[in-house]
Amino acid sequence: MRHLLSLTHPIHLVGGHTIWGIWFIAIYGGLSVACSVAPPAPGRDTLTGINVAVGVSTLATAALLVWLTWACVRASRRAGVRRERFFGLVSAGNYLFAVGATLFVGYPAVFLPPCL
Amino acid sequence: MSDTKDASLTPDTRQLHEGLARVWANPRGLGALTVVNHTTLGLRFMATGAVFFLIGGLLAMLIRTQLAFPDNNFMSNETYNQVFTMHGTVMMFLFAIPILEGLAIYMIPKMIGARDLVCPRLTAFGYFCYLFGGIILTASLFLDMAPSSGWFMYTPLSSGEYSPGSGSDFWLLGITFVEISALSAGVELVVSILRTRTEGMALHKMPLFAWYILAMALMIVVGFPPLILGSILLELERATGMPFFDPAGGGDPVLWAHLFWLFGHPEVYIIFLPGAGIVATLIPVFARRPIVGYGWVVAAIVIMGFVSFGLWVHHMFTLGIPQLATAFFSAASMLVAIPTGIQLFVWLSTLWLGRPIMSLPMLWILGFLVIFVLGGLTGVMLALVPFNWQVHDTHFVVAHMHYVLVGGMLFPLLAGLYYWLPQVSGRMPSERLGKWSFWLIFLGFNLTFLIMHWTGLLGMRRRVFTYDTAMGWDIYNLISSIGGFMMAGGVALLIIDVALHFRFGKPAPQNPWNADGLEWAMPKPPTPYNFVSLPRLETRNPLWDVPELPRTLLEGRHGLATIDHGRRETWGSDPLTGKLREVVHLPTNSWWPLLAALSLAVVCISLLVRLYPLAAVATLIAVGFLLRWSWENGAHPKAAPDATVAPGQPPLHSRTMNGPGVWTMSVSHLANGSLYLSLLFGWFYLWTVAPEWRMPETSPLSMPLLVAAGLALTLGVLLLAKLVRRLRRRHDAGLRAGMNVAAALGALQSTLLIGVVWLAELAPTESAHDATLLVALLYVLIHALLGALLCLLQGLRVGYGFVSAEVPLEPVVVLRLWYYNLVVYWSLFVAIWVIPTVLGGAP
Amino acid sequence: MLRWVLGGGVLLPVLSIVALLIFAAPTGRGMLPLPLATTDPERIEVIGHQWWWEVRYPGEEGEPDVVTANRLVMPAGEPVDFRVTSEDVIHAFWIPRLGGKRDMVPGRFSTIRLEADAPGVFGGQCAEFCGAQHTGMQLHVEALERDDYDAWLDERRAPRESIEKGDAARAFGEHCAACHRVAGFPDELVVDDTEHDIKGPDLSDIGSRPTLGAGVLPMEEGAIAYWLQFHQMLKPGNRMPPHNHIETETLQDIGAWLETLAP
Structure with a gap:
């Protein structure tokens, strides 16, 4: 199992998107639940706890993914085997994409009210 | 080129060719129904898919004739609705997916240097499920009973009240039947690509086509189960009145839309990825240079595979979902442009930098x-x-x-x-x-x-x-x-x-396009065993770097060039490095896949005509056939009773603890887990969203019985894990008794679960809450029964000597099922008993 | 090579989608039913049925709703909130000239805000496939000046004179009234012997509507009687049972009487 944790293992090809996917499900599901349990008044527009929660989770997830991107690049630089360099680098690319994807998907929380 | 009669071959080689031809022979006549070879079945898949393409195309022509002129009377509205529904359904489910799977089934072993897929009988079973499901579905057209609610079958239009005929049933049952085939092909393609590549073909050296098919197969495995669950629920609603999608009973029609598009959007990429795989294979050949940016393409494939699961709601933008939620999906949908752009420009730059012809x-x-x-x-x-x-x-x-x-x-x-x-x-x-x-x-x-x-x-x-x-x-x-x-x-x-x-x-000629792929290194038309000997490869472009390969392969100068054992064999290799791990012995031609698929067809038809007792009997028969099929395994005389391999070769896979079977079980549980998560999604979705959902104050389920059943399961897992640990140390004393005890624990768990259902006095036709609970309990009950049954059979097999310390693979596989059951059971317990009890009944 | 893939494959799509998002964001926001600064917008309920439209103008407290069918009259020059739902299957409410569509889901209400810039007549149609007569589910939309709109609505809010118990009314009560409501129709004439519980369009102001059968026929003299005789040919599969068992003269009487129903 230990080699799965190494950042040059191909499992990290899917790591970024797995984190992104879990975050995505969490904000979508959380939004639905929050809107059915405690919908804020429409007059509050985007100034709601829901928007803040989406925003904070977006930034936190993006930060985690940025760190993983950097860690993968570093691991790839250090790796001795060509295969490990390859997977480290491609994984880093995928983590980077996940960073962008997180920010891009979370961004509408800035200008849209949550439950309308 | 009739290579096997090539005069320049030595007598030894010629003998090898003849031996291979004998062991791998496809029977003719009626026996052709028993063929399990991937080349033959891949062609059958594609030919059948082509026939369905023509049927779907004919329907398209009918549509265009009707719409050619205003106020046209060519077809009645009812007929037109059947025609466009069937056009979409046939093209999507009976043409696009199966023909691409057929291509993958045909091509993958040839490209990765294997002699067959890892579960040849499963290939045959999948083909028959596809054929029978397709025939049942298209028969509805000729009976004038075709589904007419559109290919995404939105409820309530497709429900019993608004589609009273059999049309929707044809769709739901036929499609589910066909999906069994898609799933089985998906599972074995994943395992074949990961575990049976030829020696030295490390993960980052395999052809891009294999990456594309790997992604497609994994997406099928994860993406199809939501629709299967949706179809089961809708068919239950139509047949028995359980109100999963009926707002009056606490259901919600939008749940169907979610389940359908959860499948339906990835489906588009499931279809596109193999297409892109073909493009990525052909462009380097005709640009006459290796693809530029192999790593970029791999990254793009992974991105596409994942992001495509984050798009399903974009088919539902007008359903009145809050705009912020739709904005998430809108943004995710636009993100797909990036991996698409990467692939497009990789292809363009390959053409640009090559010398295209x-x-x-x-x-x-x-x-x-x-x-x-x-x-x-x-x-x-x-x-x-x-x-x-x-x-x-x-x-x-x-x-x-x-x-x-x-x-x-x-x-x-x-x-x-x-x-x-x-x-x-x-x-x-x-x-x-x-x-x-x-x-x-x-x-x-x-x-x-x-x-x-x-x-x-x-x-x-x-x-x-x-x-x-x-x-x-x-x-x-x-x-x-x-x-x-x-x-x-x-x-x-x-x-x-x-x-x-x-x-x-x-x-x-041998290589008419001067291609780089291994599929051009074999005789044409291909022999059933693909390669006389399996090469050691460390290049992404085998025929460009080793042009003499067709010749040396044929002369048997590479690996696994023995046949006197009479087994069908291919390499089992490390998923990452391509180092050899075991010799995989493959099952031969068999009637069991056909018989199992036939009995499932009887189940399908009897459900259609609502002969439920017959359906139950046919289900039992089908299970019987499937188990009988699984019997010919391990050291069974029809599998590999004799474990001797040539000197220097790795052991037979059934003599190891981590053969491809373990992988097959794990990948199957990926599909199964996706089904389970969809069910959990349905439960929580209806609970939080359905307008009329009614949650009782206290859970109707008996907590002591639920916990007792869980404990029986947990004990069973502990026992099995211990047995497997002992096997790992080559101890099989007490294996048989242990298996029997585990079977008894599984039976105890099942009995307790039946007690839970009995005591709960659910009213599944009146409330979606009770109906969902019932389905969830039945799901774990079926798994408990299966776990018990497999342990019982293992005990018997130990008695016959098919399973032992020398042949230890099967208990490892069974243990995987029990692990799965354990996770599912306790998480379900939390979802349907703990959380509702803690939160109390919903208002 | 890297330049190509990076420039064309990454940079180009990223720039395009960011530009699109910037463009789409304000547009999408403008379509939200946010509270207005000054007054509440006019609210109209539209309910989908197989295969016709029920349109309701909610009354003030204690006041009954104004109900009509297959014709939507709305004020022009101001935003209107349409609250849509369905009685049976999923339909979709769509007036192409006014903007986007919204699905009508049974058991749920959802609101879409539309605005007609100027008075005029528009076509509306069901956009989500809803069964045999999806094609024949059209809506006639009229946007009126605010004053005209108020007048139109007041006419229909005014209490109805009770209806004379003539032969035609009796025939209507016997054959039609179980499914079709007419404001002010005497209860004692209603014969409810149907097994099905399908709701038909409210006919209180049918004489003033521009079309019949949800856009299948234009309204003109004799059109209703024609429709009553041949509706299963004009709109095959519609939910109204065929009238073969009723004398043609009776149908003509009912038709002529219905044409008089207008505020």
């Missing part, structure tokens, strides 16, 4: 590039919520979807057809007929669908059976119809070309 397959690739880019552009437009609200459900969407699917799938498929035809038949198709058919299809397609964007923007809704001349759509529809018939003419030419080439085509 024009040929018939290349013509189709260029057609693909044009059409698919246009489809992608309208796709980005549709991802925008405001624009989507305007054109959703109009002919604009119809046009977009055909650009994506025909561009992304049909054009690459036809490119692949012309490219690989010589590999299949050993003959070259006609250049002239091929060009004619390309231009007819290409121009006809654009005439039909480019215009249709405009018709849609003018407000023409999809699925209307006629329109008023006052709307001003006449000329556009007429042009679309003319284009449609042009395309049909092109398809007819194509069929003629392919049919003629088998007889009149010029014999093809």
Whole structure:
């Protein structure tokens, strides 16, 4: 199992998107639940706890993914085997994409009210 | 080239060829039904898919005839609704997916240097499920009972109240049957690609096509179960009145939309990825240089595979979901442009940096590039919520979807057809007929669908059976119809070309396109065993780097070139490095797959005509056949009773603890887990969203019994884990007794669960809450029974000596099932008992 | 090579989608039913049925709703909130000239805000496939000046004179009234012997509507009687049972009487 944790293992090809996917499900599901349990008044527009929660989770997830991107690049630089360099680098690319994807998907929380 | 009779071969080699031919022979006559070979079954898949393509195409021509003129009386509205529903259904489920799977089944072992897929009998089973499901579904057309609610079958339109006939049942049962085939192919493709690549073919050295198929197969494994669950629930609602989708009973029709599109959007990429795989295979060959940016493509494939699961709600933008939620999906939909862009520019730069030559397959690739880019552009437009609200459900969407699917799938498929035809038949198709058919299809397609964007923007809704001349759509529809018939003419030419080439085509040279792929290194037409010997490869372009490979393979100068053991064998290798790990012995021709699929067909038909007792009996028979099939395994006389291998070779896989079977079980549980998560999703979704959901104050389920059942399961897992640990140390004393005790624990768990259901006094036809609980409990009950049954059989097999310390693989596989049951059981306990009890009944 | 892939494959799509998002964001926001600064917008309820439209103008407290069918009259020059739902299957409410569509889901209400800039007549149609007569589910939309709109609504809000118990009314009560409501129709004439519980369009102001059968026929003299005789040919599969068992003269009487129903 230990080699799965190494950042040059191909499992990290899917790591970024797995984190992104879990975050995505969490904000979508959380939004639905929050809107059915405690919908804020429409007059509050985007100034709601829901928007803040989406925003904070977006930034936190993006930060985690940025760190993983950097860690993968570093691991790839250090790796001795060509295969490990390859997977480290491609994984880093995928983590980077996940960073962008997180920010891009979370961004509408800035200008849209949550439950309308 | 009739290579096996090549005079220059030594007598030893000739003997090897004859031995291989004998062991791998496909029986003829009635015995042809027992064939399990991937080459034969891949061709059967593709031929059957082609027949369904023609049926779907015929339906398309009927649609275009009806819409050619305003107020046309060619078809009644009822017939038209059946026709367009079946056109979509046949093209999606009976043509696109199976034919691509057929291509993968045919091609993957040849590309990765294997002799067959890892579960040959499963291939055969999948084929028969597909064939029977397809026949049942299309039969509805001839019985005038075809489904007529559109290919995404929105409830309540497809429910018992608004579609009282058998149409929806044909769809739900037939499609689920066909999906069994998709799933089985998906599972074995994943395991084959990961575990049976030839020696030295590390993960980052395998052909891009294999990456694409790996992604497609994993997406099938994860993406199909939501629809299977949805179909089961809807069929239960139709047959027994459980109100999963009926708001009055606490259900919600939008749950169906979620489950359908949770499958339906990934489906588009499941179809596109293999198409892109063909493109990525052909472009380097005709650009005469290796692909640039292999790593970029791998990254793009992974990105696409994941992001495509984050898009499903963009089919539901108009359903009244909060705009912030739709914005998430809108943004995610636009993100797909990036991996698509990467692939597109990788292909373009490969062409740019290479020395491209024009040929018939290349013509189709260029057609693909044009059409698919246009489809992608309208796709980005549709991802925008405001624009989507305007054109959703109009002919604009119809046009977009055909650009994506025909561009992304049909054009690459036809490119692949012309490219690989010589590999299949050993003959070259006609250049002239091929060009004619390309231009007819290409121009006809654009005439039909480019215009249709405009018709849609003018407000023409999809699925209307006629329109008023006052709307001003006449000329556009007429042009679309003319284009449609042009395309049909092109398809007819194509069929003629392919049919003629088998007889009149010029014999093809060994490597007619000067390709790099391993599939060109074997005799043409291919022998059932693909390669006489399996090469050690450490290059992405085998035939460019080792041009003498066809010759040396044939002379048996590489690995696994023995046959005196009489087994069908291929390499089992490390998924990462491609180092050899075991010799995989493959099962031979068998009647069991056919019999199992036939009895499932009886189940399907008896459910259709509502003969439920017969369905129950046929289900038992099917389970019996499946278990009997599994009996011929391990050290069974029909499998591998004798474990001797040639000196220096790794052991037989059944003599190890981590053979491909363990992987197959794990990947199957990926599918199973996706089904389970969909069920959990349904439970929480209805709970939080359905307007009339009623949650009782206290859970109707007996906590002590639930916990007791869970403890029995947990004990069983602990016991099995201990048995496996002992096997790892080569101890099998007490194995049989242990298996029997585990079976008893499984039986105890099942009995307790039956008690839970009994005592709960659920009213599943009155409330969606009770209905969902019942389905969840039945799900764990079925798994508990299966776990018990498999342990019982293991005990018997230990008695017969098929399983022992020397043949330890099967208990490891069974343990995986029990682990799965453990996780599912306790998480379900939390979901249906703990959380409702803690939160209390919903208001 | 890297330049190509990076520039064309990454940079180009990223720039395009960011530009699109910037463009789409304000557009999408403008379509939200946010509270207005000054007054509440006009609210109209539209309910989908197989295969016709029920349109309701909610009354003030204690006041009954104004109900009509297959014709939507709305004020022009101001935003209107349409609250949509369905009685049976999923339909979609769409007036192409006014903007986007919204699905009508049974058991749920959802609101879409539309605005007609100027008075005029528009076509509306069901956009989500809803069964046999999806094609024949059209809506006639009229946007009126605010004053005209108020007048139109007041006419229909005014209490109805009770209806004379003539032969035609009796025939209507016997054959039609179980499914079709007419404001002010005497209860004692209603014969409810149907097994099905399908709701038909409210006919209180049918004489003033521009179309019949949800856009299948234009309204003109004799059109209703024609429709009553041949509706299963004009709109095959519609939910109204065939009238073969009723004398043609009776149908003509009912038709002529219905044409008089207008505020």
